Ligand code: NAD
């Protein structure tokens with residue numbers, strides 16, 4: 620009779636489903652800017668158990684402090700270039716420095732993180748049958764020759780430049796994802812993320828939105844890198860997290876662009892920050908860095924059609940939300 624039957628052997632494919640209905644989710648790079656907001660959102664669902672693996676290169680425990688000690692949360696100090704043996708159902712693979720200052724600081728480490736780190740997470744996904752999402756980047760389009768960029772564009776990338784550790788690294792990471800998918804049947808998702816901003820960005824990581832907001836609050840000149848006519852499109856972090864979760868839960872492998880199509884020149888961005896945060900601040904033109912893409916704007920038709928996703932927060936509404944967080948961390952309250 621059924622009472623004397625031994626319990627079924629746990630499937631190596633869906634560990635937590637055997638023990639409980641919870642979904643066990645690994646977030647690599649979860650102590651970073653986007654990762655920590657993703658963790659906040661995933662933790663809102665009581666069926667999710669979240670494990671963060673991070674080496675704290677650019678992230679911080681502070682970003683996760685409200686979850687430390689929570690029974691559904693675990694934080695592991697781990698470098699993804701080393702193998703990781705755990706049991707999970709889903710992997711959001713974000714681990715990689717995103718700011719040029721940090722990814723150029725140790726380029727060899729950056730490319731190892733992109734290539735060996737992604738290989739390890741794919742090996743893990745293969746062993747346990749987990750679905751894996753890679754946060755790739757608009758940088759795979761390089762200095763694009765088509766505008767706006769849709770996912771079918773192969774890019775215009777310098778293989779030997781100072782940014783290559785990052786953009787070529789992510790291109791190889793995408794290749795690995797598709798090879799594991801075709802060769803081993805791994806369920807993959809690839810998001811091509813465009814410039815994202817919001818609370819918890821590193822204050823001194825050199826990215827343009829964090830630089831301008833910190834400069835405006837400190838009343839230092841906003842440093843527009845020449846010529847200032849180069850464009851970017853900025854997505855608020857809550858919209859980004861929503862897009863990543865929809866991609867993971869949906870049926871499409873991607874790659875899918877996730878970003879805000881509102882396009883601004885760096886001079887326009889400086890003017891907007893000046894108007895919203897500090898009308899007295901000066902704007903100054905400084906030298907640019909090599910290989911800086913001249914224009915970037917996502918075509919998000921695919922995200923709209925396949926994920927039912929589009930960003931909700933306009934730059935003018937997102938900047939003040941980020942200002943509050945920066946003022947708090949810089950210890951400079953608003954005047955009125
Ligand atoms: P971030 O630097 O704040 O976060 C990255 C996290 O990864 C940090 O917590 C860092 O400590 C961790 N990390 C780095 N190397 C690691 C390693 N070897 N092992 C373990 N952990 C490691 O950056 P972010 O802005 O949150 O970016 C997250 C992801 O999104 C990255 O993969 C990045 O390439 C991608 N992305 C971000 C943007 C953006 O505008 N922020 C744009 C395109 C793509």
Ligand code: UDP
Pocket residue numbers: 701702703704705738739740741742743744745746747
């Ligand atoms: N890997 C890992 N965790 C796992 C399984 C594999 O980190 O649970 C790593 C493993 O160390 C290897 C990589 O993922 O370097 C690729 O694994 P795969 O099994 O695909 O390749 P192989 O080990 O056969 O080279």
Ligand code: UDP
Pocket residue numbers: 719814825826827828830831842843844845849850851885907908911912
């Ligand atoms: N930029 C700028 N002032 C700064 C920092 C950056 O004008 O203080 C410019 C930079 O030249 C680039 C754009 O802002 O054209 C976006 O740079 P960021 O490093 O934020 O992102 P990415 O180049 O990776 O898109």
